[in-house]
Amino acid sequence: MIQTLRKCEVFAALDDSELEKLASLAAEKEYAAGATIFQEGGTAEECFVVEVGKVALQMALPAAAGQPSRRVTVDVINSGEMIGWSSIVGPYVYTFTAVCLQKTRVLSVNAVNLRIWLANDTPISHKITRGLVRVIADRLDVTRRVLVSERLLTIEPGRAG
Amino acid sequence: MLASEHPGVRSFLKEMVEADEEAVVVGEAENAVKSLWLARNLRPDVAIIDSQLPHSVGLDTMPQSRIGGLDVAQAISDEIPNARVMLLNSLDRLLLPPLSPGAVASFAREDGPAGVPLALRDFSTEAVNGPVFASIEIGRRADASQRVTGLADQFILFGLLGIMIGLVMMVSLILIVPGILAASLGGAAVVLGLVGKLTFELVRRRRNESDPDSPEV
Numbered sequence: 591m592i593q594t595l596r597k598c599e600v601f602a603a604l605d606d607s608e609l610e611k612l613a614s615l616a617a618e619k620e621y622a623a624g625a626t627i628f629q630e631g632g633t634a635e636e637c638f639v640v641e642v643g644k645v646a647l648q649m650a651l652p653a654a655a656g657q658p659s660r661r662v663t664v665d666v667i668n669s670g671e672m673i674g675w676s677s678i679v680g681p682y683v684y685t686f687t688a689v690c691l692q693k694t695r696v697l698s699v700n701a702v703n704l705r706i707w708l709a710n711d712t713p714i715s716h717k718i719t720r721g722l723v724r725v726i727a728d729r730l731d732v733t734r735r736v737l738v739s740e741r742l743l744t745i746e747p748g749r750a751g
Numbered sequence: 752m753l754a755s756e757h758p759g760v761r762s763f764l765k766e767m768v769e770a771d772e773e774a775v776v777v778g779e780a781e782n783a784v785k786s787l788w789l790a791r792n793l794r795p796d797v798a799i800i801d802s803q804l805p806h807s808v809g810l811d812t813m814p815q816s817r818i819g820g821l822d823v824a825q826a827i828s829d830e831i832p833n834a835r836v837m838l839l840n841s842l843d844r845l846l847l848p849p850l851s852p853g854a855v856a857s858f859a860r861e862d863g864p865a866g867v868p869l870a871l872r873d874f875s876t877e878a879v880n881g882p883v884f885a886s887i888e889i890g891r892r893a894d895a896s897q898r899v900t901g902l903a904d905q906f907i908l909f910g911l912l913g914i915m916i917g918l919v920m921m922v923s924l925i926l927i928v929p930g931i932l933a934a935s936l937g938g939a940a941v942v943l944g945l946v947g948k949l950t951f952e953l954v955r956r957r958r959n960e961s962d963p964d965s966p967e968v
Contacts, residue, residue: 623840623861623884644840646821661825663818689821691802692840692861692884736806736818 591616594697597670598639600721608714615704616697627673627688627696634677634684636698640669643694647673647686649733664733666691675722675729677701678708752778752793754786754823755801760842764799767856767887774871782806783819790827790834796875798836800824800882824882835874836882859888903951906944913937 591613595601601612618641621627627638630650645667653659664686667673676684678701708715753764753776761779768774778793780786783806790798802820824838837858857868861884869885917934920926 624881646818648821661822663822666818691821691838692886 591618591697594639594641594670598672598721599670600672600675600718600725601639602721603717604714608717611707612699612704615707616699619696619698621690621694621696623690623692623694625690625694627690627694628684630684630687632684634674634682635701637672637674637677637701637704638688638696638698639672640667641695641697642669643696644668644691645673645694645696646689646691647729648689649686649737661687662736664736665729672725674701675725678705678718678722679726752776752780752786752789752795752797753799754780754783754789754804754820755842756781756803756805757801757842760801763856767858768799768871771871783823786823787826787830790823790831794831795834797871798824798827798834800827800836800838801842802838802840803842821882828881835877835879837869837874837885838882840884840886842887855890856887857890858885860885903944903947906940906947908944910937910940910942910944913940 592606592609595604595609595612595616601609604612616639619638621643627645628634628636630648646663647665647667648661648663651660651662667688673686673688674684676682682701708718753761753768755761755764758781761781765776765779768776777795778789780789783804786798786800786804789795800820800823802824803818804820804823806819806822820838824836827834828836839858840861858871858874860869863869868888869883874883914934914937917930917932917937920930920933923930
């Protein structure tokens, strides 16, 4: 469990004792292919580090009149990466839906207890926040690129590619 | 219909599908946009989608763009209820060197029992809710080599059984002669089985040494 947390960019700056404390807040969970780990708009109380498997992060696009609603995958998360950072950053609402593309095992970290720990320990909070900012920036960059490509596609309706 | 960015993967999938004489590939797509367009127009019974499908072609070469498979699989499932959608993972390994002779490829559910293939004919009539996540498993067809070693194993097994029965009969002091006969026959079967396996192994090694490119027997 500690090895998996150490590989995750968000927690890479933590030392062994801090990782042990973090591991005490975590539990392993398994999901089948196609299972939803969390839904966009849901209350964010856990964050997850993928141990084994692949997870697609999807956003719901608003449906135009007469058009079916669509979901767009904005990123695919692999082993060692974190999802559910919204559980650490207010307003604690998931901004994506996480769908397993294959059988997946994750470490689920209780974000409520993690937030309490961060609120009472400034150095830890600083270390984790730095890692978190990098992850969020990367995720936003990928999301931007994917949504730009989607926008180009909607400009040319009916195009078969 | 088939959807994958790679022509080689599409050919591979087409061969797998058309191994069933009653199945025919009605369309192929190299990106998510075309996949959805084809599905809407062709209304296939089964749509096989590569999870690493790009949203569109020519936009960029970012690996992050190759993530449209799940979206189009969900869209087809939502818009065309009669279509069964299979979302395939790890198709990039099909770009590796061709399968060795005797290898057999089959579809398998990600959450299904190991070693049980997913037959397209059954899948096309199955009641499903949303895309089915699957992969391709490569196995080996039971060939002559396996049949020979299987037969040798059976000889050894029944031979040992015969020896045990023979010994029991001899110990009983009533059926000594039949017991000796049973044990002798059992011993002969074991020896035959072992000789068969050894001979087969020696021939196989000699063949592989003389021609390293020959298929693994």
